[in-house]
Amino acid sequence: xxxxxxxxxxxxxxxxxxxxxxxxxxxxxxxxxxxxxxxxxxxxxxxxxxxxxxxxxxxxxxxxxxxxxxxxxxxxxxxxxxxxxxxxxxxxxxxxxxxxxxxxxxxxxxxxxxxxxxxxxxxxxxxxxxxxxxxxxxxxxxxxxxxxxxxxxxxxxxxxxxxxxxxxxxxxxxxxxxxxxxxxxxxxxxxxxxxxxxxxxxxxxxxxxxxxxxxxxxxxxxxxxxxxxxxxxxxxxxxxxxxxxxxxxxxxxxxxxxxxxxxxxxxxxxxxxxxxxxxxxxxxxxxxxxxxxxxxxxxxxxxxxxxxxxxxxxxxxxxxxxxxxxxxxxxxxxxxxxxxxxxxxxxxxxxxxxxxxxxxxxxxxxxxxxxxxxxxxxxxxxxxxxxxxxxxxxxxxxxxxxxxxxxxxxxxxxxxxxxxxxxxxxxxxxxxxxxxxxxxxxxxxxxxxxxxxxxxxxxxxxxxxxxxxxxxxxxxxxxxxxxxxxxxxxxxxxxxxxxxxxxxxxxxxxxxxxxxxxxxxxxxxxxxxxxxxxxxxxxxxxxxxxxxxxxxxxxxxxxxxxxxxxxxxxxxxxxxxxxxxxxxxxxxxxxxxxxxxxxxxxxxxxxxxxxxxxxxxxxxxxxxxxxxxxxxxxxxxxxxxxxxxxxxxxxxxxxxxxxxxxxxxxxxxxxxxxxxxxxxxxxxxxxxxxxxxxxxxxxxxxxxxxxx
Amino acid sequence: xxxxxxxxxxxxxxxxxxxxxxxxxxxxxxxxxxxxxxxxxxxxxxxxxxxxxxxxxxxxxxxxxxxxxxxxxxxxxxxxxxxxxxxxxxxxxxxxxxxxxxxxxxxxxxxxxxxxxxxxxxxxxxxxxxxxxxxxxxxxxxxxxxxxxxxxxxxxxxxxxxxxxxxxxxxxxxxxxx
Numbered sequence: 001x002x003x004x005x006x007x008x009x010x011x012x013x014x015x016x017x018x019x020x021x022x023x024x025x026x027x028x029x030x031x032x033x034x035x036x037x038x039x040x041x042x043x044x045x046x047x048x049x050x051x052x053x054x055x056x057x058x059x060x061x062x063x064x065x066x067x068x069x070x071x072x073x074x075x076x077x078x079x080x081x082x083x084x085x086x087x088x089x090x091x092x093x094x095x096x097x098x099x100x101x102x103x104x105x106x107x108x109x110x111x112x113x114x115x116x117x118x119x120x121x122x123x124x125x126x127x128x129x130x131x132x133x134x135x136x137x138x139x140x141x142x143x144x145x146x147x148x149x150x151x152x153x154x155x156x157x158x159x160x161x162x163x164x165x166x167x168x169x170x171x172x173x174x175x176x177x178x179x180x181x182x183x184x185x186x187x188x189x190x191x192x193x194x195x196x197x198x199x200x201x202x203x204x205x206x207x208x209x210x211x212x213x214x215x216x217x218x219x220x221x222x223x224x225x226x227x228x229x230x231x232x233x234x235x236x237x238x239x240x241x242x243x244x245x246x247x248x249x250x251x252x253x254x255x256x257x258x259x260x261x262x263x264x265x266x267x268x269x270x271x272x273x274x275x276x277x278x279x280x281x282x283x284x285x286x287x288x289x290x291x292x293x294x295x296x297x298x299x300x301x302x303x304x305x306x307x308x309x310x311x312x313x314x315x316x317x318x319x320x321x322x323x324x325x326x327x328x329x330x331x332x333x334x335x336x337x338x339x340x341x342x343x344x345x346x347x348x349x350x351x352x353x354x355x356x357x358x359x360x361x362x363x364x365x366x367x368x369x370x371x372x373x374x375x376x377x378x379x380x381x382x383x384x385x386x387x388x389x390x391x392x393x394x395x396x397x398x399x400x401x402x403x404x405x406x407x408x409x410x411x412x413x414x415x416x417x418x419x420x421x422x423x424x425x426x427x428x429x430x431x432x433x434x435x436x437x438x439x440x441x442x443x444x445x446x447x448x449x450x451x452x453x454x455x456x457x458x459x460x461x462x463x464x465x466x467x468x469x470x471x472x473x474x475x476x477x478x479x480x481x482x483x484x485x486x487x488x489x490x491x492x493x494x495x496x497x498x499x500x501x502x503x504x505x506x507x508x509x510x511x512x513x514x515x516x517x518x519x520x521x522x523x524x525x526x527x528x529x530x531x532x533x534x535x536x537x538x539x540x541x542x543x544x545x546x547x548x549x550x551x552x553x554x555x556x557x558x559x560x561x562x563x564x565x566x567x568x569x570x571x572x573x574x575x576x577x578x579x580x581x582x583x584x585x586x587x588x589x590x591x592x593x594x595x596x597x598x599x600x601x602x603x604x605x606x607x608x609x610x611x612x613x614x615x616x617x618x619x620x621x622x623x624x625x626x627x628x629x630x631x632x633x634x635x636x637x638x639x640x641x642x643x644x645x646x647x648x649x650x651x652x653x654x655x656x657x658x659x660x661x662x663x664x665x666x667x668x669x670x671x672x673x674x675x676x677x678x679x680x681x682x683x684x685x686x687x688x689x690x691x692x693x694x695x696x697x698x699x700x701x702x703x704x705x706x707x708x
Numbered sequence: 709x710x711x712x713x714x715x716x717x718x719x720x721x722x723x724x725x726x727x728x729x730x731x732x733x734x735x736x737x738x739x740x741x742x743x744x745x746x747x748x749x750x751x752x753x754x755x756x757x758x759x760x761x762x763x764x765x766x767x768x769x770x771x772x773x774x775x776x777x778x779x780x781x782x783x784x785x786x787x788x789x790x791x792x793x794x795x796x797x798x799x800x801x802x803x804x805x806x807x808x809x810x811x812x813x814x815x816x817x818x819x820x821x822x823x824x825x826x827x828x829x830x831x832x833x834x835x836x837x838x839x840x841x842x843x844x845x846x847x848x849x850x851x852x853x854x855x856x857x858x859x860x861x862x863x864x865x866x867x868x869x870x871x872x873x874x875x876x877x878x879x880x881x882x883x884x885x886x
Binding site for chain 1: 716720781782786802804809810811812813815816819820837838841846847849850851852853854855856857858859860861862863864865866867869871872873874875
């Protein structure tokens with residue numbers, strides 16, 4: 001079903017167009033909004049003050065209740081969604097409430113409050129403009145902060161005309177139209193319902209951020225104000241509000257501050273002379289279980305800015321109608337798994353391509369892809385894998401069988417292969433080659449070619465970990481690396497027992513297989529002495545350097561092996577880093593060649609997991625190339641390992657944008673340091689018939705080596 | 709600091725005016741009311757009383773500008789086009805004003821009308837939000853708003869549109885020598 005939803009979303013030009021334009025503009029204006037501030041310092045503060053809340057949740061809930069009650073608010077704490085609904089419905093009935101105005105509140109959407117109120121015969125009006133449009137249209141929000149971003153002015157005019165009264169598709173007139181019509185609703189309402197962005201335990205204060213001013217009317221005009229507040233909005237101390245005030249508007253909409261920040265403390269005398277009623281419903285719905293979970297307690301660090309949606313290469317194509325339930329995007333997937341149960345996130349968790357773009361902008365420092373992977377693991381454990389997947393992984397765990405299948409495949413593919421590419425695959429596999437060509441599996445893999453390379457003997461040695469793509473699809477990258485290292489007086493060793501790094505299994509949550517891959521590789525790579533273990537695939541580098549130890553620990557392998565994993569991790573370096581070091585030390589020298597321009601694509605794992613982006617650029621420039629940066633050079637190319645097999649349509653659309661950005665540079669050479677990105681981008685270039693070279697940096701550097 | 713405040717406030721579409729005295733500010737208000745109301749027959753202006761009005765002859769002001777209503781209730785506030793109140797602090801770093809309201813009527817002046825005129829004594833401008841909050845006994849006040857520019861939305865096609873549910877014009881009158 002999700003496949004159909006994806007297809008529909010991808011075909012919706014309004015949605016993808018609006019979201020992509022927003023996401024491109026957002027990255028630039030967000031950066032500008034944070035100018036002069038130390039984002040890392042701010043998010044360190046937020047992460048630690050919110051982590052404190054998760055650690056001390058019960059105590060902080062008690063403090064808040066006490067402070068708010070002292071202020072004169074009526075506070076109701078509950079873990080259950082139906083009790084929230086019952087409380088509000090009872091309160092409405094008791095006070096003969098006929099009509100309710102609401103300002104945006106995700107917590108009430110989480111419990112589908114509007115539907116239940118309407119069933120009781122109570123009129124409910126959303127007052128945030130975007131939410132009102134969505135309500136009138138009978139749709140779901142497509143974005144947490146911009147709920148109606150998928151609708152054009154013409155769509156909105158149609159909705160207004162049909163549901164309210166005729167209005168032309170003029171944005172400023174439609175905004176005035178909303179003011180006029182909703183003002184009547186505000187003045188007539190008997191109850192106002194809001195959420196809150198921050199709840200301060202120390203003082204019992206609620207903080208509510210809006211731009212339109214609708215929350216101010218919602219709180220001021222009706223005689224009863226009910227605030228529905230998820231416990232994750234709590235902070236312990238009043239001073240904790242400052243970093244959140246700095247970050248929330250900047251991260252949400254790239255504003256320095258929203259038009260209004262309301263601080264609500266005490267009920268006051270209403271304008272008719274009666275006492276105002278002020279109710280706070282503190283709402284849990286499995287959040288306290290989240291706070292106790294060693295992995296998911298991080299979720300409390302979320303301030304609901306939705307910046308993880310805005311920078312997500314997948315979200316910007318398909319939006320919140322596919323990617324999420326009530327809560328959308330990356331963080332939405334995690335919240336869905338907890339508020340609606342693990343199973344509810346089954347389809348959407350797969351949409352995360354694990355590029356890590358959200359991690360670098362999250363003001364709460366949440367490892368969103370890491371948590372989604374954890375969901376994947378738990379689902380794989382709980383639900384088991386389907387038969388096909390099981391067969392595939394049991395093969396991957398048997399190195400000899402896996403490698404002989406890959407070799408056999410190179411023979412079988414002959415009829416469909418042309419010039420080193422597979423352009424079309426038959427039947428259900430055709431999706432894989434629709435937007436890009438696939439590389440043909442090499443006749444002679446690197447492991448066999450290596451045996452024939454005659455290397456001079458050197459004292460300095462490094463072990464090369466090839467990984468599947470270089471070994472079986474692009475052995476020439478491995479050969480280029482040997483050439484480069486030999487020129488620097490280093491001998492390359494290739495332990496033949498090495499196998500897949502385990503990434504396909506790991507990123508699918510199949511952890512026993514991943515850990516077995518780790519074990520085989522550790523044993524293979526530690527048999528020989530060498531200064532470094534290097535890999536020219538950043539996904540493999542990350543596996544060797546960061547994942548093996550974690551996986552083995554998690555799968556309860558013995559201490560001896562875990563120690564070995566740690567020894568290995570210390571020796572691992574990405575090739576791009578070592579080569580750059582050797583160039584800086586003048587151990588690798590280049591011949592003078594005519595100037596050529598190139599653009600550089602940053603592989604996700606290289607820039608975000610390993611923090612390497614300057615080094616490969618510098619190496620290529622020192623080899624006489626001229627860098628022309630592309631727009632969004634660090635945005636994912638859409639490969640994502642097996643992601644491109646699971647969601648070929650999304651992968652293809654992400655790739656298309658990457659190609660557009662490459663074309664705009666007008667260069668004829670794209671360099672990158674990941675064979676997966678090479679495969680994806682080269683496949684797109686071939687399919688579109690562009691005259692562009694896509695090369696691993698190592699190959700370009702090796703071609704420019706000074707002879708002798 | 710006033711210059712920074714003005715620059716930041718204008719960047720978010722507020723209108724900032726400086727006055728050397730109370731009298732100058734009142735003249736400006738009279739002029740603004742004349743330009744923005746239909747005539748003198750209806751109460752199109754609600755003005756929440758504050759120390760700014762100390763020493764001002766309200767009766768003669770009313771005679772001169774009969775559009776002003778000092779007795780605020782829901783009806784007068786919701787039918788008024790202009791709301792005037794005195795706000796408590798300014799924040800230079802963001803060009804914001806801070807409105808502390810013990811009374812709902814002070815708040816209504818900045819919530820309901822299309823034009824909000826905020827009177828801000830010059831000596832109440834502080835450099836940062838943190839500095840302002842040091843001066844406010846937060847646990848003693850019922851309600852407070854940090855207001856930064858007029859009300860705005862970008863909910864249709866992300867086109868910034870000024871004036872949704874709150875005021876579409878925010879005028880900040882910074883007055884010295886009060």
